[in-house]
Amino acid sequence: MQKADAGRPRILIAEGDRNVRDLQAYFLNDAGFDVEFADDGQSALDRVRAAAPALLITEILIPKIDGLALCRLVRSDDTVGDVPVIVFSILAAAARANDAGAAAFLRKPLVESTFLAAINGVLMKSNAGATAP
Amino acid sequence: MTTRTASHVASDRHGDPRAPLVDGIERLTSGNREADYILGGGFPANSINIIMGHPGSGKTIFAEQLIFENAGEDRPILYLTTLSEPLAKVVRYLQGFRFFDETKLGTQVIFEDAGAELAKHGPDALIPLLRRAITTQAPKVIVIDSFKAVHDLMPSVAERRRMVYEMTALLTAYGTTAFLLGEYTEDDLLLYPEFAIADGIVEMSRRRLGNRDERYFRVYKLRGSRYLEGAHAFRITHAGLDIYPRLVSPQIPEGYEPSTERISTGVKGLDAMLDGGVWRGSTTLLAGPSGAGKTTIGLQFALEGARLGEPSLYMNFQENPSQLMRTIRNLGSDPDVAQAQGLELVYASPVELQIDSIIVDMFRRIQQRQVRRLVIDALGDLASAATDPQRLHDYLYALVQHFAVSGITSILNFETTGNTIAGNGMQNAMSYLSDNVLLLTVDGEERTRRSLRVLKTRGSAHDTRVQEVEISAAGLAVLDRA
Known part of the structure; x- marks a missing residue:
């Protein structure tokens, strides 16, 4: 599946904090991404299955399905399992995010340079994997 | 960042x-x-x-x-x-x-x-x-x-x-x-x-x-x-x-044991009164009225350290370095040689004293030069720099503990108003905290007679008699023991 097309790649973010959302939207739009938000883990999973994004970013502490469970569900899905996931959380959970299949883990608070570097790194790796023979 | x-x-x-x-x-x-x-x-x-x-x-x-x-x-x-x-x-x-x-x-x-x-x-x-x-x-x-x-x-x-x-x-x-x-x-x-x-x-x-x-x-x-x-x-x-930063008492390290090494005070006859000198890392309160010889003993102690290659620090609040160097010359020593050997003379004006700055400055010097001998001349000046008696007491307690743990042997001079050590709250507190307490007295009408008495030594025998001392060009000496 080619997710990052020649246009603006779409990133789906499961995040409940309004201030974090505002900053993510600002920095990602400014960096050339389209951003879509989900309020909880279930709606994020539904959105991924309905239209696979280039990347899913999720907080762990979100309602209905937590971010780690969401990550595992996406990664084990036959149709959207290659959507990379970044766990971006207030919790120190790098090892648990890795176990859940996340491509990267970032600890809050948001720092623009680190955030964008991680996203670009994951997308580059994902695209390389998608185009590999 | x-x-x-x-x-x-x-x-x-x-x-x-x-x-x-x-x-x-x-x-x-x-x-x-x-x-x-x-x-x-x-x-x-x-x-x-x-x-x-x-x-x-x-x-x-x-x-x-x-x-x-x-x-x-x-x-x-x-x-x-x-x-x-x-x-x-x-x-x-x-x-x-x-x-x-x-x-x-x-x-x-x-x-x-x-x-x-x-x-x-x-x-x-x-x-x-x-x-x-x-x-x-x-x-x-x-x-x-x-x-x-x-x-x-x-x-x-x-x-x-x-x-x-x-x-x-x-x-x-x-x-x-x-x-x-x-x-x-x-x-x-x-x-x-x-x-x-x-x-x-x-x-x-x-x-x-x-x-x-x-x-x-x-x-x-x-x-x-x-x-x-x-x-x-x-x-x-x-x-x-x-x-x-406020000085706090050091944590006593695991395995810490008080030193069993005796070191010389540099005062003729005094080591014998103390059963061979003071323990390394001990604190000695040296009390006495003005003119009894406290500064002289303190300088001899510091000079002896320098002579033996031990970095020594003399903290003084009454005489500036030039005056102290003159006193050292009068004791028959060359202050330049002593300083080259490791003696540091520090003067702080009693007018601008603030106990916190003095203590921090002292510790910086101790750390920088790995000081082994220290003289504070005199505690009364520190007391006047402290606005809070409890703060002073806490400082002195912490100081003594730091010295003991670090193996720094110290003499703390204290000027009394007469030939007795009793009756002053700080002296009483320091007597309790110190390992050794020495009292110098001055008597005599036709001729000044100075005496020295060891009131206390922690963990050691000592001469319990009052001994006459004399100050000459060679310094202070205990007459009977010299």
């Missing part, structure tokens, strides 16, 4: 095992080494902190030192002035400090005056202003000077709480360390909502003492981190704040 972990600080601070540490917390240096020590390594990164104190207490200088020390090429630092002091005034006085670096202005350190916008649109203008700053400047540190001035614009408690909540949510979402400066008083701690959300609270205070002021730095709160409690004295200099 100019951050470091607490362990870096602890390692360069006297090796103090009590240095407050929390592993793994990223820190933002305050730009002040001693403040970092008090803060357990600095402020936790990405935290919200309040710097409180009356006008003129040093808040702005502390914050300015912090921003210039943290300024780098990664992300800028934003200093927002509000309705307390116009930006032009802040920058004008800032230029007099050594940490000021004009080349960093506008790029690494950005000063902005939010006063006009706040005056026009009210306190709610602060949130969009901060959001705009975050998205356009990406500041790693934000200082708001004064936040209390913004707070005071809000008429109702409900509005204040809402505004503080919204600001906190924004600053928490973004990776920045914020400092809210304000002319708060201690009473405000329970009333103002910003104190509830603050991760760190530091107070600068000033206390009038006769014709001079004493300033203190105190940490009220530091979430997720230990810190050195209590009031720490400081002075404002051209280099910024010169802080003197």
Whole structure:
């Protein structure tokens, strides 16, 4: 599946904090991404299955399905399992995010340079994997 | 970001095992080494902190030192002035400090005056202003000077709480360390909502003492981190704040055992009275009236150390170094040779004495030169420098413990008003704390007769008799034992 097309790649973010959302939207739009938000883990999973994004970013502490469970569900899905996931959380959970299949883990608070570097790194790796023979 | 972990600080601070540490917390240096020590390594990164104190207490200088020390090429630092002091005034006085670096202005350190916008649109203008700053400047540190001035614009408690909540949510979402400066008083701690959300609270205070002021730095709160409690004295200099962390008693290391090595006092006959000298690491209280020979014994003790190659420190509050060097010559020694061998003479004026600065200065010298012998001449001057008798007692106790653990052998001179040691609270306390207590007396009408008596030696036998002593060109000597 080619997710990052020649246009603006779409990133789906499961995040409940309004201030974090505002900053993510600002920095990602400014960096050339389209951003879509989900309020909880279930709606994020539904959105991924309905239209696979280039990347899913999720907080762990979100309602209905937590971010780690969401990550595992996406990664084990036959149709959207290659959507990379970044766990971006207030919790120190790098090892648990890795176990859940996340491509990267970032600890809050948001720092623009680190955030964008991680996203670009994951997308580059994902695209390389998608185009590999 | 100019951050470091607490362990870096602890390692360069006297090796103090009590240095407050929390592993793994990223820190933002305050730009002040001693403040970092008090803060357990600095402020936790990405935290919200309040710097409180009356006008003129040093808040702005502390914050300015912090921003210039943290300024780098990664992300800028934003200093927002509000309705307390116009930006032009802040920058004008800032230029007099050594940490000021004009080349960093506008790029690494950005000063902005939010006063006009706040005056026009009210306190709610602060949130969009901060959001705009975050998205356009990406500041790693934000200082708001004064936040209390913004707070005071809000008429109702409900509005204040809402505004503080919204600001906190924004600053928490973004990776920045914020400092809210304000002319708060201690009473405000329970009333103002910003104190509830603050991760760190530091107070600068000033206390009038006769014709001079004493300033203190105190940490009220530091979430997720230990810190050195209590009031720490400081002075404002051209280099910024010169802080003197309160001396605390050292933790007795595991396996610590008092030394069993005897060392010579350098006074003829005295070692014999002490059953072979004093224990290394012991503290000796040397009491006596003026002219009894305390300074002479202290100098002989320090000179003997230098002669044996032991770095020795003579802290003196009465005679300046030139006077002391003359006294050393009168004792038959060459002061230049003694200093080359490791004797350091330090004079502090009794007029400008502040006990915290004296103690910190002394410890710096002890650490730098690995001092093995120390003389304090005299304790009474230290007492006059202490505004709080309990603080003095705590200092002396901590000093004696530090000396014992570090193997520093010390003599503490104390001037009595007569030939008795009884009746003075500090002497009584020091007699209890000291390992050895010696009393010098002066008598005689036609001829001055000086005597020495050993009142106490801890863990050792001693001569219990009163022994006559004599001061000659060769120094003080015990006549019967010389």
